[in-house]
Amino acid sequence: VEGMELPLYPRQAKALTRMRAIEDGKVGFDEEERSEHILNGVGWCLIGRATKTSPLRGGVLGDAIGSGKTVVTIALILSGIEAARANRSLENGRSGATLIVVPPGLVKQWDDEREKFTKKKLKSIVIDSTDTLKRCSVKEICEADMVIVPAGIIEERGKTANDRPYTELMSKKAGADKIPPAPANGHKEAPTIEGTWVRNMASGPAIYVGNDSKQKHRDEQAFYGHRYSEAIRKLRQKKFEGSERGVPLEWFTWDRIVVDECHECLVSTSKQDTESKASDFKAQARRGAREFLGVGCTDSSSRPLLAKAAVWGLTGTPLLETEARVTELANLMGGTYLTGSAHHWRKEERESGRDIFLNQQEEGSKSREYRCAIQESCHAYVREACQRNRGEQLAVKLERKQKVVNMSQSDGEKFLSAIKEANLESFSITPDQLGDKAGSGLSVTASATARHSALFEIIDSIQKSEPNTKII
Numbered sequence: 001v002e003g004m005e006l007p008l009y010p011r012q013a014k015a016l017t018r019m020r021a022i023e024d025g026k027v028g029f030d031e032e033e034r035s036e037h038i039l040n041g042v043g044w045c046l047i048g049r050a051t052k053t054s055p056l057r058g059g060v061l062g063d064a065i066g067s068g069k070t071v072v073t074i075a076l077i078l079s080g081i082e083a084a085r086a087n088r089s090l091e092n093g094r095s096g097a098t099l100i101v102v103p104p105g106l107v108k109q110w111d112d113e114r115e116k117f118t119k120k121k122l123k124s125i126v127i128d129s130t131d132t133l134k135r136c137s138v139k140e141i142c143e144a145d146m147v148i149v150p151a152g153i154i155e156e157r158g159k160t161a162n163d164r165p166y167t168e169l170m171s172k173k174a175g176a177d178k179i180p181p182a183p184a185n186g187h188k189e190a191p192t193i194e195g196t197w198v199r200n201m202a203s204g205p206a207i208y209v210g211n212d213s214k215q216k217h218r219d220e221q222a223f224y225g226h227r228y229s230e231a232i233r234k235l236r237q238k239k240f241e242g243s244e245r246g247v248p249l250e251w252f253t254w255d256r257i258v259v260d261e262c263h264e265c266l267v268s269t270s271k272q273d274t275e276s277k278a279s280d281f282k283a284q285a286r287r288g289a290r291e292f293l294g295v296g297c298t299d300s301s302s303r304p305l306l307a308k309a310a311v312w313g314l315t316g317t318p319l320l321e322t323e324a325r326v327t328e329l330a331n332l333m334g335g336t337y338l339t340g341s342a343h344h345w346r347k348e349e350r351e352s353g354r355d356i357f358l359n360q361q362e363e364g365s366k367s368r369e370y371r372c373a374i375q376e377s378c379h380a381y382v383r384e385a386c387q388r389n390r391g392e393q394l395a396v397k398l399e400r401k402q403k404v405v406n407m408s409q410s411d412g413e414k415f416l417s418a419i420k421e422a423n424l425e426s427f428s429i430t431p432d433q434l435g436d437k438a439g440s441g442l443s444v445t446a447s448a449t450a451r452h453s454a455l456f457e458i459i460d461s462i463q464k465s466e467p468n469t470k471i472i
Contacts, residue, residue: 057334058311059385065316130165139242152285174235262313300335339377
């Protein structure tokens with residue numbers, strides 16, 4: 001890339017080429033949704049399908065830690081900098097800058113990397129607080145090449161526990177009602193609900209996405225999101241002169257948006273909340289960051305942060321273990337629609353107990369074919385939009401070996417007990433036969449004593465015969 005002080009490695013150049021192709025609209029994705037209706041008395045299911053091929057508007061760079069994701073991103077910015085500068089418009093709030101949203105501790109590191117690899121070729125503005133934003137004019141932000149901001153700026157604390165300088169500034173500039181602090185009690189991870197829903201009761205079912213059934217928490221989240229979105233709507237109706245200072249970031253349209261360590265903002269688990277108490281990215285700030293990034297907003301045009309070219313996520317630990325995680329990534333990275341997105345649990349963070357109950361009733365009636373379509377849609381998105389280079393090259397012949405072992409009697413009894421809910425009682429079954437209930441059976445086989453012993457025997461034999469081989 002012309003202007004870079006150091007050349008890219010081949011794997012980095014490969015990632016950059018793919019990112020450029022996506023931003024140029026050359027990579028399409030088949031978005032699909034289905035509607036199922038049981039034909040009573042016939043035994044058939046009527047399935048309606050709606051499909052549309054749309055260009056991807058972003059993706060995930062999931063290379064391992066230390067492999068140069070920051071460098072690739074800076075090269076991406078530099079490679080399209082002339083077009084970005086030509087697209088600036090003070091009147092319409094179109095900035096030529098790439099907005100870099102990072103965890104609090106990485107703000108300075110990004111600016112240091114920018115200077116290291118481009119010297120002074122890219123103009124950068126670091127907005128680490130609301131006070132810093134108040135010193136920046138519309139003209140300066142529009143004419144920057146990079147704007148670096150902490151993800152939790154929306155929940156920056158003021159003089160008192162309930163003061164939020166950033167949202168107070170937004171309300172003032174937009175002429176909107178005061179935005180409350182982000183809810184202190186939020187929702188943890190859980191894919192299902194259990195229990196009984198009773199009409200006219202404030203609580204929902206006994207267990208609901210980790211929030212202890214408290215409708216109060218969902219109401220707080222709904223009110224917080226409503227006030228914030230109303231302030232954004234009013235802010236975007238305003239016109240600001242180039243000399244105006246302290247205009248909130250939501251008013252601008254950015255050339256692209258990059259979310260560094262994007263997994264930090266997507267998930268709020270009990271473990272993460274506990275760990276965050278000792279960090280500079282508190283649980284409450286994470287909830288504000290999710291609102292700031294528009295994680296729960298399916299309409300990309302009404303998101304708090306708008307990008308002309310693409311939205312990119314950088315993470316060394318991409319959250320690809322479940323359909324829910326992939327759906328969130330696709331939604332955040334440019335608003336790509338995956339099958340089942342309309343029923344994603346994020347939207348239930350702020351719904352009534354009645355709606356949650358009805359949504360879950362509908363969700364439970366989905367066929368296996370529909371669930372398979374969701375999985376295929378997620379796999380397709382990972383193939384097209386997520387990049388993860390595992391090394392400079394893999395020029396080795398892979399050899400697959402299989403070792404069969406017998407479970408102990410106690411493990412065998414646990415296995416049979418685990419698969420009883422699928423009405424099966426046999427050792428000669430496959431995960432496909434178990435379907436959705438495969439998890440409990442597989443957890444028994446994965447933790448079986450015989451399997452562990454065989455695994456350690458294989459590792460020991462490799463280390464003895466090939467001491468230089470790295471075992472992963």
